[in-house]
Amino acid sequence: MFRPEIKVLDATIRDGGLMNDWWFDDDTVRDVWEAGCQAGLDYVELGYRASKKLFSPKDFGPWRFCAEADLRRIVGDGHPATKVSIMCDVGRVEDEDFLPAAESVVAMVRVATYVKEIDKAIALTNLCHDLGYETTINIMAISNALEWDIDEAVKQVEAETKVKALYVVDSFGALYSEQIHHLVDKYRGMLGPDKEVGIHCHNNQQLGFANTIEAIIHNANFLDATVFGIGRGAGNCPLELLLSFLKNPKFDVRPILDVCARRIIPMMDTLKWGYHLPYMITGVHNQHPRAGMAMVSRESTDYRAFWDEITAEEPVA
Amino acid sequence: MFRPEIKVLDATIRDGGLMNDWWFDDDTVRDVWEAGCQAGLDYVELGYRASKKLFSPKDFGPWRFCAEADLRRIVGDGHPATKVSIMCDVGRVEDEDFLPAAESVVAMVRVATYVKEIDKAIALTNLCHDLGYETTINIMAISNALEWDIDEAVKQVEAETKVKALYVVDSFGALYSEQIHHLVDKYRGMLGPDKEVGIHCHNNQQLGFANTIEAIIHNANFLDATVFGIGRGAGNCPLELLLSFLKNPKFDVRPILDVCARRIIPMMDTLKWGYHLPYMITGVHNQHPRAGMAMVSRESTDYRAFWDEITAEEPVA
Numbered sequence: 001m002f003r004p005e006i007k008v009l010d011a012t013i014r015d016g017g018l019m020n021d022w023w024f025d026d027d028t029v030r031d032v033w034e035a036g037c038q039a040g041l042d043y044v045e046l047g048y049r050a051s052k053k054l055f056s057p058k059d060f061g062p063w064r065f066c067a068e069a070d071l072r073r074i075v076g077d078g079h080p081a082t083k084v085s086i087m088c089d090v091g092r093v094e095d096e097d098f099l100p101a102a103e104s105v106v107a108m109v110r111v112a113t114y115v116k117e118i119d120k121a122i123a124l125t126n127l128c129h130d131l132g133y134e135t136t137i138n139i140m141a142i143s144n145a146l147e148w149d150i151d152e153a154v155k156q157v158e159a160e161t162k163v164k165a166l167y168v169v170d171s172f173g174a175l176y177s178e179q180i181h182h183l184v185d186k187y188r189g190m191l192g193p194d195k196e197v198g199i200h201c202h203n204n205q206q207l208g209f210a211n212t213i214e215a216i217i218h219n220a221n222f223l224d225a226t227v228f229g230i231g232r233g234a235g236n237c238p239l240e241l242l243l244s245f246l247k248n249p250k251f252d253v254r255p256i257l258d259v260c261a262r263r264i265i266p267m268m269d270t271l272k273w274g275y276h277l278p279y280m281i282t283g284v285h286n287q288h289p290r291a292g293m294a295m296v297s298r299e300s301t302d303y304r305a306f307w308d309e310i311t312a313e314e315p316v317a
Numbered sequence: 318m319f320r321p322e323i324k325v326l327d328a329t330i331r332d333g334g335l336m337n338d339w340w341f342d343d344d345t346v347r348d349v350w351e352a353g354c355q356a357g358l359d360y361v362e363l364g365y366r367a368s369k370k371l372f373s374p375k376d377f378g379p380w381r382f383c384a385e386a387d388l389r390r391i392v393g394d395g396h397p398a399t400k401v402s403i404m405c406d407v408g409r410v411e412d413e414d415f416l417p418a419a420e421s422v423v424a425m426v427r428v429a430t431y432v433k434e435i436d437k438a439i440a441l442t443n444l445c446h447d448l449g450y451e452t453t454i455n456i457m458a459i460s461n462a463l464e465w466d467i468d469e470a471v472k473q474v475e476a477e478t479k480v481k482a483l484y485v486v487d488s489f490g491a492l493y494s495e496q497i498h499h500l501v502d503k504y505r506g507m508l509g510p511d512k513e514v515g516i517h518c519h520n521n522q523q524l525g526f527a528n529t530i531e532a533i534i535h536n537a538n539f540l541d542a543t544v545f546g547i548g549r550g551a552g553n554c555p556l557e558l559l560l561s562f563l564k565n566p567k568f569d570v571r572p573i574l575d576v577c578a579r580r581i582i583p584m585m586d587t588l589k590w591g592y593h594l595p596y597m598i599t600g601v602h603n604q605h606p607r608a609g610m611a612m613v614s615r616e617s618t619d620y621r622a623f624w625d626e627i628t629a630e631e632p633v634a
Contacts, residue, residue, distance in 0.1 A: 210527025257620035303574035
């Protein structure tokens, strides 16, 4: 029996863009969007919305900004069943960057935040909600957040917002199944019935898909994935695995397999996401993959030295 | 708190050998063995024992046979804490292929079997036990076995053998966490306190490590892994992830990181294990990776056609 409340969101262009500064060509973006529609996805996230006052379009491709005209060039007036999502980071976007939802092809705005900035995230979320968008809040790097801060943030989101979902985001690919279980249960227990729990996992320890399943078992209903797991470092939960696992007959994994072959796998040689020991080492130690990415890009193979360096860096009293 | 009953077995040479017909050079085998000893592993499995009447040493490297002299050339008289394991398949070995354990550097013989051949496996296991070896039985392709047959086999193993462990072997990388949970609980419930449950997972759906954790949670204590996940198709549970997860201070992952860099990762270009869509597709459909391996070796990327072919092959009434 499938759970009709489950919504699947493809974050290929948004999350994959962290590796190429969102310089995807239109053919790729269109192909990912159309495959998502054909696969029966609920949302396709086409990038970040960021302020062009803060970031230069010379330095970043169009999917860093998701200007309305760029989005419409890809999706036209949209699709009857698959909605367009965009993400924004607290502090990197201004109020004037959002049209009223009725004038936009965007259906959902997701606000990414660290737990410490939850008040700013709530304000931005409420702005977007009042403009008519569906909203979510995605609390990043949750594996590094203090339990007290998480509790406060979840309480606030419940009391002060009308988000569709609050996400557990394992930015560092550090969490094991029992920790996913704990966090999803916590969110689920503290949120009312009008709000869903979302899950966004990274694959540094090869647990992206497994942890997404664990979240599903504990009633997370908003699920993020990317085509062939594309994403920074080891990447994300692979969409083709997730769709193959889900039982809802509305999903068809085959258009995703096509776009893997046509667009995504050919990018592996240059973008190099996937399982690499430097990401495994940052994941095990609950750290940002930054240092691992530097190690991969300089093609170092002294993993023992990197392990020792990361271990030595751990905070002591 | 760690669980001292947990035993870790490295199957790099034995399982990796399925890809190169066990033609590893001595330096590689010695390096894997010594890294295993330095890492504090309980067992290192150096290959299969097979009859040279049934398989020709012209066609297969030495680790297909694990002759006593070949083993001693690598391990000398062995190591005080890390034991040598070998595996044999029912029907591919003869009684005369085993010395008394007192004359061998081998400590443990693992018997691999399909559930239907459990009687033969029990006979071979008991032969080895009577010769003085530690033994296990590894029921392969458990995802395709009927519940009735599994129940009968586990009952027989409990009543008729003195194995150290009975393994759940997900040969096709097809099982999800709830199925691992079910099988490990079943074995654990039916076996007496002198027998442990073992787990051997494949990575076709990126669940090798996650399913091993799930088995640990449900009290499996014999854990298989391979260095950098080397193994047929998508490979196995990666040893470096498993050791990083386990809390027992006797384990040191760093020698395994060294052997990854020095010996195992350099083989990836030719042996090509890891996450590939053809293995994901066979895993999702609970099939042997054979057809996927053929697809990978001919470098086909028509994943949709392969999906449709595999789906069409499913048995109908």
